[in-house]
Amino acid sequence: MNKNRALVGAVTFAIALCFGSAQAESSSLVGTKKSPNAKMRPVDFTADIKPIFDKHCIKCHGEKKQKSDLRLDSRANILKGGDLGEPAASPGHPEKSTIIEFISLDPDDDEIMPPKGDPLTKEQIALISRWIKEGAKMPEAKITKAEALWSHKPIIKPAVLNNEQNSVDSFLEKKLKEKGLTFSQAADPITLLRRLHLILTGILPSASEVQAFTQAWENNPTEAYDAKVEELLASEHYGERWAQHWLDAIRWSETSGSESNLYRKYSWRYRDYVIDSFNNDKPYDHFIIDQLAGDQTGFPRATGFMVAGPHVPPATVGHEPSAIKEARYDRLDQVMQTVGASMMGMTLGCARCHSHKFDPIKIDDYYAMLANFQGLEFGIRKPELSDNAPAVKNGKAIMEEISSIRQTQKKAWVEHWRDHLEVHLPQKEISGIRLKFTGKKTSVDEIEIFDPKLVNIISEANISTNLYGPKAQLEKLSDGEIGTFYRFVGLIPDKEKAFLSFTFERPLKVNHFTFSRDRKQQKNTDYEIWGDWEKSLPNFAVEIQTTDGKWQSIMKDTKEDKTINAIQALIEKHLESSVQHEFIGRFINPVKTNVLLRGSPSSPGKEVAPNGLMAISKSLNMTSATSDEERRMKFAHWIASKENPLTARVMVNRLWYHVFGTGIVSTLSDFGKAGTLPSHPELLDYLATEFMEKHWSVKNMLRLLVHSKAFKQDNKPIEAGLKNDANARLLWRFPPRRAEAEVLRDSVLKFTGSLNTQVGGISYRIHNVKKRYALWDVVDNHSESTWRRMIYQERMRGIDDRMFTAFDFPDCGQVLSKRPSSTTPLQALNLMNSQFMITQCDILANKVHSSDKKESVNKLFQIVYNREPDAKEMAMSLKVLKSEGMHILCRALLNSNEFVFIQ
Numbered sequence: 001m002n003k004n005r006a007l008v009g010a011v012t013f014a015i016a017l018c019f020g021s022a023q024a025e026s027s028s029l030v031g032t033k034k035s036p037n038a039k040m041r042p043v044d045f046t047a048d049i050k051p052i053f054d055k056h057c058i059k060c061h062g063e064k065k066q067k068s069d070l071r072l073d074s075r076a077n078i079l080k081g082g083d084l085g086e087p088a089a090s091p092g093h094p095e096k097s098t099i100i101e102f103i104s105l106d107p108d109d110d111e112i113m114p115p116k117g118d119p120l121t122k123e124q125i126a127l128i129s130r131w132i133k134e135g136a137k138m139p140e141a142k143i144t145k146a147e148a149l150w151s152h153k154p155i156i157k158p159a160v161l162n163n164e165q166n167s168v169d170s171f172l173e174k175k176l177k178e179k180g181l182t183f184s185q186a187a188d189p190i191t192l193l194r195r196l197h198l199i200l201t202g203i204l205p206s207a208s209e210v211q212a213f214t215q216a217w218e219n220n221p222t223e224a225y226d227a228k229v230e231e232l233l234a235s236e237h238y239g240e241r242w243a244q245h246w247l248d249a250i251r252w253s254e255t256s257g258s259e260s261n262l263y264r265k266y267s268w269r270y271r272d273y274v275i276d277s278f279n280n281d282k283p284y285d286h287f288i289i290d291q292l293a294g295d296q297t298g299f300p301r302a303t304g305f306m307v308a309g310p311h312v313p314p315a316t317v318g319h320e321p322s323a324i325k326e327a328r329y330d331r332l333d334q335v336m337q338t339v340g341a342s343m344m345g346m347t348l349g350c351a352r353c354h355s356h357k358f359d360p361i362k363i364d365d366y367y368a369m370l371a372n373f374q375g376l377e378f379g380i381r382k383p384e385l386s387d388n389a390p391a392v393k394n395g396k397a398i399m400e401e402i403s404s405i406r407q408t409q410k411k412a413w414v415e416h417w418r419d420h421l422e423v424h425l426p427q428k429e430i431s432g433i434r435l436k437f438t439g440k441k442t443s444v445d446e447i448e449i450f451d452p453k454l455v456n457i458i459s460e461a462n463i464s465t466n467l468y469g470p471k472a473q474l475e476k477l478s479d480g481e482i483g484t485f486y487r488f489v490g491l492i493p494d495k496e497k498a499f500l501s502f503t504f505e506r507p508l509k510v511n512h513f514t515f516s517r518d519r520k521q522q523k524n525t526d527y528e529i530w531g532d533w534e535k536s537l538p539n540f541a542v543e544i545q546t547t548d549g550k551w552q553s554i555m556k557d558t559k560e561d562k563t564i565n566a567i568q569a570l571i572e573k574h575l576e577s578s579v580q581h582e583f584i585g586r587f588i589n590p591v592k593t594n595v596l597l598r599g600s601p602s603s604p605g606k607e608v609a610p611n612g613l614m615a616i617s618k619s620l621n622m623t624s625a626t627s628d629e630e631r632r633m634k635f636a637h638w639i640a641s642k643e644n645p646l647t648a649r650v651m652v653n654r655l656w657y658h659v660f661g662t663g664i665v666s667t668l669s670d671f672g673k674a675g676t677l678p679s680h681p682e683l684l685d686y687l688a689t690e691f692m693e694k695h696w697s698v699k700n701m702l703r704l705l706v707h708s709k710a711f712k713q714d715n716k717p718i719e720a721g722l723k724n725d726a727n728a729r730l731l732w733r734f735p736p737r738r739a740e741a742e743v744l745r746d747s748v749l750k751f752t753g754s755l756n757t758q759v760g761g762i763s764y765r766i767h768n769v770k771k772r773y774a775l776w777d778v779v780d781n782h783s784e785s786t787w788r789r790m791i792y793q794e795r796m797r798g799i800d801d802r803m804f805t806a807f808d809f810p811d812c813g814q815v816l817s818k819r820p821s822s823t824t825p826l827q828a829l830n831l832m833n834s835q836f837m838i839t840q841c842d843i844l845a846n847k848v849h850s851s852d853k854k855e856s857v858n859k860l861f862q863i864v865y866n867r868e869p870d871a872k873e874m875a876m877s878l879k880v881l882k883s884e885g886m887h888i889l890c891r892a893l894l895n896s897n898e899f900v901f902i903q
Helices: 002-018 021-028 045-056 075-080 098-103 122-133 167-178 189-200 207-219 221-234 236-249 268-279 284-297 300-305 321-344 363-373 390-406 565-577 628-639 647-660 681-693 698-706 719-724 741-752 825-833 835-848 853-865 871-883 886-893
Strands: 413-416 421-424 429-437 446-450 461-465 468-478 484-491 499-509 512-516 540-545 551-555 593-596 604-608
Touching: 045 122, 098 122, 167 681, 167 698, 189 207, 189 221, 189 698, 207 221, 207 853, 221 236, 221 698, 236 268, 236 321, 236 647, 268 284, 268 300, 284 300, 284 628, 284 647, 321 363, 321 628, 321 647, 363 593, 363 604, 363 628, 390 565, 413 565, 647 681, 647 698, 681 698, 741 835, 825 835, 825 886, 835 853, 835 886, 853 871, 853 886, 871 886
Parallel strands: none
Antiparallel strands: 413 421, 421 512, 429 499, 429 540, 446 484, 446 512, 461 499, 468 484, 540 551, 593 604
């Protein structure tokens, strides 16, 4: 383009020469009207310029198609320009107009316009240049403003058609009548109870819960139902159920994805934040703000939302600058996808390389919204907790206890922390410290020496070693993150032990020194490296130099010398209950944001400021100098605003889907033109306004839905319904659907009495111990240590758990607001023959065992189906019991549609 831009001046000069006698020839140009007075009159856009544009330009730069985001069909669009961020025509200045630049390029240049067909003639170029010189005037375009996307229109609350019934039913009945349909009859109380339990908590009721409910139902059905709804909404297991839906929508996982697929440190604490938020009925607008700016709202772990998606860890990208930039924008694009799909219901990623092909999302919008996250990086940080936070209090209390025990010690000892060793010395003045390595390993990644006031005094030490050779080095390094450290490598003299000595110019008291290896993987990594990191440490003895210059041994071997049990126990407790670095995103100084042409960091276009989506937003009034905190907070408040037409609509539609199994908008994360239109637009807006008016309460919205006649009706098919609305999207019946993997597994554990109902905490492990780039592999998905609710199972991106993946359990690779529902032979085989089912069915068989076979069968049916078997079922069950045994009958019942489906 340098040579091409150089041509512009020459071409412009040639054009200027044409303004004289050459103008007389303009009447004969292709696409212009012949007029003997053409050289005397101003250029007429309609007569002279529009025919050229129509023939050569509008096909790619008109209403239907806009290559490089450029339109030439109106003056406003021409002055706006395209991806280059410069006007296509700069009135009065053809030499500053990009359209002149590109149509004037050498015919062999790849960027000449038009790219196909014959180039414009010199006369045509001269005419366009003259038109720009005269002000680029053109008639006001008679363009009919495109109809706004339905989801971008303001939400207006419609009137309820029938105030005597549930407002939901009022809107549904209107549509049903149009199709000649009505609601089905009410479901029986047991079906209703099972449905409520599965929808609200994800676990089927026990036999005792069924008995209590049926007794209450007989006395007063309305009161019994109301009480059960409130009981389930108040259950701590409610939050586990609804958190699972949210985690699907943001494809949360505890590994990074990509080839490395590294385990993210303490990322499960974000999951627990989500569970707590649903249990506490945190207003949804607050929930949004927390997840985008929780470091400023007192909920720092909520920012794990922004880094929930997959990414290639920076350490695996390499050192090539363009690859580093590309990977950085790939990570930011994952943030954009997460925010767009879960909170906005828009496919923002489609505007990364060009303006969205379907929705009013310009490429400028994409990068303006991305700019809100320029201060974010995938990684770990310590959450910003108050001094009153339990984890902070626990940590301080434990450290005070450790300090108290330390003060009573007279001899040296070693403390084994997770990422380093601490060697504590006797409290007396010394002149030096010497480490004598007892094996072949000699490398030191970091050593720090602290005085009694815990000031690092290593800078006061003279350091020496007996290593030699051309590669020997004792290099002092500092990265500004952890502290000063040393790289210590070389050859060891024959018959000698390698040593590293630190001597002081004056006697000093030393409290302790810390020692670690592989520091980037251990102390400052974003990931957990499972296994015994201390195996990589060298063994060494510790000597101190007394003030008279003599060396005295105080520790023969750091691995063999005993630790102080009381301190080591407290260290383990501290690591479990105090504040640790967690994978919830870390913050950096934001850089300016440019539109990237074709999505390439090597082709930056114009600079953009942080902003929202301009199709539905006024400017957020930020600049490239706006701080990271302000960017995220303003953007969060914009999304959570009642004026934002997307936010409430998207969330109530998601709630509707998880209650009824069908969305008002069936594409839960796409409210754009490529998504579906709402089946009940007025109902959607009614629910959205109701949601906002009732303080964005999720529980209140669910309460409204499960109290509707639509929810309470039977699920049986009828001919008219199947003919007019086969998928029951209009809700003429409650649509049955297969339960998710978590529901099946958790319910089986509850049936057998094996379910550990502990809420929150570290995930249970079913995989092998992964070391660096080894593959995750399932080694145990059935033993007692795994018998918690499945939401607490480690979620490894892209890894098959060898049982419940068959039931469409997500691999966390893609946004999944709506899980697929497949039917495969593998599902039946897994429910019949997997080790998990074999183990649980053996337990269940023992639980229902009785000398009376009929009583055993009755117990089993009550546990699994919450009802007694009919005569035919009893006869078949007794036959199986006699020939195959109770454990086979258990596996058969758990393979039935009555168990597998939400009825």
